[in-house]
Each structure stands twice: as C-alpha cells, then as structure tokens.
Amino acid sequence: MTAGSDVILARMMALHPKVIDLTLDRVWRLLDALGNPQNDLPPVIHLAGTNGKGSTQAMIRAGLEQAGKRVHAYTSPHLARFHERIRLAGELISEDHLTAVLDECYAANGGGNITYFEITTAAALLAFARTAADYTLLEVGLGGRLDATNVIDAPALTVITPVDLDHQQFLGDTLPGIAGEKAGIIKRGVPCVVGPQHDDAMEVIEARAARLGAPLLAHGQHWQVSEERGRLVYQDETGLLDLPLPALPGPHQITNAGAAIAALRQLGCNEAACEAAMTDVFWPARMQHLTQGRIADRFRPADLWLDGGHNPAAGVMLARTLAALPNRPTHLVCGMLNTKDIRGYLLPLAKVAQSLTAISIPYEVNTLPADVTAKAARDAGLDTQVAASLDAALAAITAKDPHARILICGSLYLAGYVLRENA
Template sequence: MFSLHPKLIDFDLSRLNSLMDKFDKPQNQLKNVIHIAGTNGKGSTASFLKEILEAHKFTVNVYTSPHLINFNERIRIRNKLISDELLIDILENIEAKNNNKPITFFEITTAAAFIAFQNYSSDFNIIETGLGGRLDATNIIDKKKLCVITKIGFDHTEFLGDEIEKIAFEKSGILREKIPVIIAKQRYNKAMETILNRASSIKAKVIYTEKISDRIKIGLKGKHQYENASTAYTAAKELLPAMCCLKTKDALNKVSWHGRIENIDQGEITKFRKNITILDGSHNQDGAYVLNEYLKQKPLLKWNLIIGMLNNRDIKSFVNTFKQHIHKAFVISIPNVSNSYKPNDMCSRLIGTGIETHPMKSFEEALKYSDRKTPLLITGSLYLAGYVLKINKTGIV
C-alpha cells in the first residue's frame, strides 16, 4: 500500500472519491454517521459514545486511528475488531479496483472501513478523522447524523497552519448544512469563535456540552476525561431522546481506551517494576498539559521518565510542561519508526530543562535502568505506547 503513493499525507479527496465511485459510494449508504474531529480526545470521546449506545442495545461500528498494536484496531464492527480474513478480502478488492493508481495509506484504510461498514451495517457509525477535517479522507461522507468537535490545540501545524484559527477552520470543515454539531469545551476562545462562525454560515445547530458530575465514575483516568465523557454524553442525549441514566452511568464506567494515562499493573513490564507505571501516548502541548494536571494530583515523589518522540515534535516544550515532576529522563528512539528522534539528539534538546537525561539503546534498557522502586511515566508518542503494550503482551479487543 505504501508503494502506491510516496507521500503519507496528501490532502486531495479526488483519489478516494474516484475509488469509492467504483464501489457505489458506500460512505453515503451508512446509517446514522457521527463524525468526530479535533486535536485531542477524539478516540476517548468515540469510546465513551460507543459504550453508551451499546448499553442501550444499539449496534455500533467505529473507525479510529492510529492503531496501537494491530491494524485491525482501526475498524470495529459491532463491538469486535475486524477479522483478518474480512480485512484481507476487502483490501484485495480495493487493490484490484484501484488498479495501481496513486493513493495514500490512510485513504486505503478509510476505504476499507467504509466498505466493511456497508457490508456489516449497524445502527450507528462513529467515524474519527485522521488529520484535520475539511480535507481529511473521512470527510467524503455526505450524509451525517451528527458532527462532534473535541478540544482543538496545536498539532500537525505543518499541514493545518500555525494559528489556532486556521486549525479550527480545518477541523470545522466536517460540519454540514443544518446538521447538529456538538462542540466540546475549548481552551482557546478563537477556536470556539471559528467553529461557531462556520456553524452559523451553514445553519448547523450548535449544541454545547452538558457537563457530567465528577462524582460519576468513568473508566478513563485524568480530569480531562470528564470533558471527553461530557462531550460523548451530550452527543448521546441528542441521538437518544429516551436515554436511561443508569445504563449511561454504567457505560461511562466501563470504558477502556489503551495508551491514555494507562496504569500498567499487569503484564510483562510489571516483572521489572515495584511502583506505579503510567503509559500515555501524548505527543503535543495539550497532551503535556493534561499529563501535568494528572501528575499534580499524585502524592508521590518525583517520577522517572522514559520518552520517545517523532522528530517533528518540540520535545523540550513538551517536557518543560511537566518537568517539575520528573527526576530522571531515559530517552529512546521509537522502535521501528524511522522518523523518531535519536537518543543523543533528544539529550541535546533537553539541555536546560534541569532534568538528568540518559540516552538509551532500547526501551528494554531504559526500563532496566529506570529504578523499579521509582514511579515511572512512559510517554511521547502513540507509536511508543503501542510498542510498550506489545512488549507487555496487552491484549486489545
């Protein structure tokens, strides 16, 4: 698939539209599409919403990205990961009909999701954007039941722009005329203003999130997850006028979403640990802010840090956000990811943070030297989170 187009990201919807025409536009035959865009919280919001809908006995298909361990995680059909057999069959069909024409990896995966969801229909289809919104491959869907905009921040600025208004403009490109939109609480006023202006211009009904009580137990850690749960709850209320309060509470508590402030308390890694181990896939400033808020709530001594990041990230600013909680940092290249920072490069970029930093040859070496009795935070990338979960032999279902 990679060989068909040299660029991993290329905003041109004509390729996927042309391919989907050969399959009779499956994306426009899906029932009750909920389209989610935003910088942070898309996957968590989708997971909360999925659980609420399923608690009310509805079937749900979900398309998210990226995957952590197995590609199949991206496409969930009625509460199960797509099978290898079905996925291979769909991909072979796509390959045949595409006839070696240029197409990106994400466009192919999106095509596979649309075809799978058409063949195995559900009551609701939750579709998460990959990057941006206006020109994202998922945005070729014409018929939507509801749009959701999660928190918007600075990420992928080389593609979306380096001003929050530009980023919000791209994200709000998923909105459709007279289709309701749930807007999550925004950190930046200009982001909210941009979304509202877009909604007003196409007469899209704006629904602000209804905050749920922090006394309600939810399945994901961190105060920020109450914002994501509130966004999902508000969406569910719009979709299910007769929503059951008890079923909804149970659903919110049941949610799991790996690699998001995840406590590693079982598996292979625990053999090397005698204190708390937190894994988080954060990789941008808003993610670092969330980590800082979480660490402030933990009455512990300073943490050790294992970090690996893609080389287009500002690692110094990321770590500076929560550096007051960090004792030592062990820096690594993300295994099997060619565009991740090299350890020595990370060390040089972290000069001035005041953190004692050690370059490591591998995650396993970093784990060995990170002191099993000291609290440990592993972060910097969802790709690193996926590798760690694989090493830990964590099953994702």
C-alpha cells in the same frame, strides 16, 4: 508467519503519492469505483479535534453498546495491530474480512496514487456498509475538512473535541486556521457537540455552524461538566446527571466525558447509557496503568504507566494528571517522532517529573534520536539520561528505586511497541 492483511498493507504503502497534498479527489475516485459505500452506512457520528477524540469516541461507544446498539467504530492510528482501527458491530474486524476488503480496495484503485490512510479508510467504509449496525463512529485522521473520513453528506451528529496546535505542516500554524480545518466536518443542519475551546478557535467553529444552520451544543453554553466530591456532575437544559468518574484517568477526561454525554443525550440515550460511558470505557495508551504483562511482571513492583500523547496540549494535560496522583516521584521514559514539538511537550512535564530517560522508538524510521530528545529534556530543566532500549531504561530506573513510578510517554508509536512487547 506474515498475515495476508500485512502483505496487502505493505503493498498499499507503495501507492503513496510522492508529495502529500490533502485532497479528497483520490478518495472520491476510489469510493466511486467501489460503488460509493459511504452512502450505505448506519447513522454516522463524526469526530474531529486535536486531543481527546479517541477517548470521547470510546465513551460514546460504551454508552451506545449499553443501550443495546450495535456500533461500528473507526479510529487511527493503531497501536499493536491494524485490526484495532476497524470495529464491526462491536468486534474487531477478523483477519479474513480485513484481507478481503483490503484486496478489493487495492484492485479497485487500479494502481493509482493514493495515501495509506485514504485507501484503508475506504476499506473500513466498505466493511461498515456491508455489516448491519445501528451507528457508525468515524474518527478523523488529520484535520477534518480534507480528511479521508469527511465523505459523509449527512451524519447524525458531529463532535469537535479541544482544538490545539499539532500537525502544523499540514493544517497551518494558527489556532483559527486549524479550527477551520476541524470545523470542516460540520454539515448543514446537523447538530455538533463542541468541547472546550480557545476563544479564537470557538469563533471559527461558531461561524461555520451559523453559515450551515448547524445547531451547536457547546461546552460552557449548552452543557457543563465538573468533578465534585469524587463524582462527575453533568448538566444541560434537560437536567442534571450525577455519575461515576470516567474509568480513564486524568482531569482532561472530565471534559471528554462531558462531550460524550452530550452526544449520547442528543442521540436519545438514557442515564444508564451515560453511566456506562463512564464505567465501561477502555482506551489503551491514554494514561494506561500497566499492571500485568511481560514488561509489568519483569519490573514489578515498579508502578508503570503508558501514554501516547505527543503535542504541547497533551503535555499540559499529562502534567495535570501526574500532579493529581498520590505524591510520589515520577520518572519519564520518553521517545518521540521527529515531526513533533518536543520542547512544547516537555516543558509542562518538567515541572512534575523527577527525571527523564530518552530512548529512540524501536523500528520507527521517523523517530527522534534519543540524544536529541535528551538535549531537549535537559534544556527544559529535567535530570536526563539516555538508554539504548526500553528495557535498559526501565532497568536503570528500577535499579535505583524498585518501587519507582515510571511513565512511558511521547508517542503512540512508542505506546504501540510497549503494548506489543507487554502482551
């Protein structure tokens, strides 16, 4: 049976303008028709960045909730169900509530051109404004300056995680240009936590912050973080914290954790909250170990992992994560969208993986055909096969090695399919 929210979401897709032009005009028009709910939110923490913003947001939420705070959270895209995008005071939005706010936004829009992300963001802001909470975590969808979430005049805090090349068709093909878009969330006088950046990206961020008198809390200048003897060590001007490593695996999660701790400290949270940010965080499809579920059970004793990273920087971080695991051959099952830099993503992975099996992403019109992925993998130097489905790929690998380590990777859309199938 189709849920009411699914029907309305499908209807919203038809409102999409024929040409995507990044602008806030459509959002402002709809928010005004809704009574400007963005002005009635609990204090906002606004996060932008190319990689790591979702993980960093999840850590901040875990820390705030340990401190007894009720936290709204908005993220995208969803993996298995749209409801994942909107968390109200700690709980995923209910079907009835989601249907009601979507219906209200659809009616208020009056049939005007608006993107799916814009109108669903408005629905999230409407739900947040009507539900009591202590904080609102808003994750940027694309860029920052002209993103539909960038409608908050005075957030409590902004956060910019590492900036790299992605979505060049919308944000430009230079790091300074992309950094300028991300830095668009910086607001006058509002502190901004900044994760590690390339020098030319950092210059852009610093320049905007200086123009707006926004205090920066930057990695390497105002806070440091590292792994030492199996612990996370964080230091800023107020002192040193010795904490457990984050529950999210991978060397890149160390700096994401540092940004989350810097944010929590800026918000006045204590060491217990910072520790909970490490131990209580859960963020699916970020090097997620699949130990139970239909797929995991069927292919046991294979060691299955899932990751939704999809750009060259994610490929580098994923390769480092795999290299840090116990020494054992790793086989990739990869499906990607046709808008991504597949060569840039695969080159670092080719150094740590033994083979790649290419698949098309099921039910995704923008999937890269499996044979195109396979050609790119061969060009990168990987031993490569093509499979007709995920199950066929896993079966072929485990037929040769039942205990194989297998990473399913290349797209959040593929990750969402895996999580639905594994449920």
